Amino acid sequence: MAVQPLTVLVVGATGSIGRLVVAEAIARGHAVRALVRDVAKATQVLPADADFVAGDVTRPGTLPDAVAGADAIVLTLGSFGTGESSPETVDYAGVRNVLTAVTSLADPLPRVALMTSIGATTRSSGYGHLLEWKRRSERLVRASGLVYTIVRPGWFDMNGPDEHRMVFLQGDRRRSGGPADGRVARTDIARVLVAALTAPGAAGRTFEMVAEQGGMQGNLGPLFAALDQDPPGSLDAVRDEANMPLDAEPQRVRDDLDAVRARTAS
Structure with missing residues (x-):
């Protein structure tokens, strides 16, 4: 069955996954809009078929024009780890800022595919700080x-x-x-993210993805359809361990969730 072409905004478009998402979406016949900080530099690493829009997820005022008219958004944000590119300012607040720009739009609203990480619910690993902010970004998406x-x-x-x-x-x-x-190949991650935008069975699902011996399946639809949907209204994914209580979260995080929910209800 032919897939209806979409206008896809890729956030994190020049990253190691984002640039592959751009190429995959174009190969699938979608019109791709790449959010980049520096258009001149982006043209050196991204396909010329992409439409480049200047913006920065840490500067909310640059985002409304980028999200306007998008049918779908793929978020592949990744911070450098410190300063202005910390897990909180990019992996979390970057997602918050994009969602804020999206939910200020009139209907129809875009579909979202967010990439985080296996182990996102871990509270004790050496990557805990990064993973906790990624998990908080997931919660924002579910609340949106x-x-x-x-x-x-x-x-x-x-x-x-x-x-x-x-x-x-x-x-x-x-x-x-x-x-x-x-373990999983970056190219396969990109394919799954783009496929999720049009697969009915991918809606409302959160899952870890790894690779085993063999070739990638030609049709990912049955894999998506076999997943359990996240409980409606839940901040966490189906079967996630309940080890990040909301009442113990920083006040600014709870305020962000309240703001996202308020916009959803209005």
Whole structure:
């Protein structure tokens, strides 16, 4: 069945996953809008078929024009770890700022695919600070009222050359903090993110993705459809461990969730 072409905004478009998402979406016949800080630099690493829009997720005023008219948004944000590019300012607040821009639009609102990480619910690993902010970004997406898919990939490009068969998991129980949790190719992550935008069975799902021996499935629809949907109104994914109580969260995080919910209800 032919897929209706979409206008897809890619946030994090020049990153190692984002640029592959841009290429995959174009290959699938979608019109791609790449959000970039520096258009001149972006043209050197992204396909010329993309439409470049200047903006920065840490500067909310630059985002309304970028999201206007988008049918779908793929969020592949990744911080450098410190300062103005910390997990809070980029991985979390960047998602918040995009959602704020989106929910100020008139209907129809875009569908969202958010990439976070396997182990996002871990509270004790060496990556805990980063993972906690990624988990908070997931909660914002679930609270937004938008149609969404949240993908938690394993370790990038540590899979073997014959390991491209996708396995989708739920419950986020692989928590070694290393490649033993699962590995997956960046190109396969991009394919799953783009496929999720049009697959009915991907709506409202959160899952971890890893690769096993074999080729990637030609049709990802059955994999999406076999997943359980996140409980309506829940901040966390289906079967996630309840180990981040809302009343223990920073006040600014709770305020953000209240603001997203208020916009959804209005």
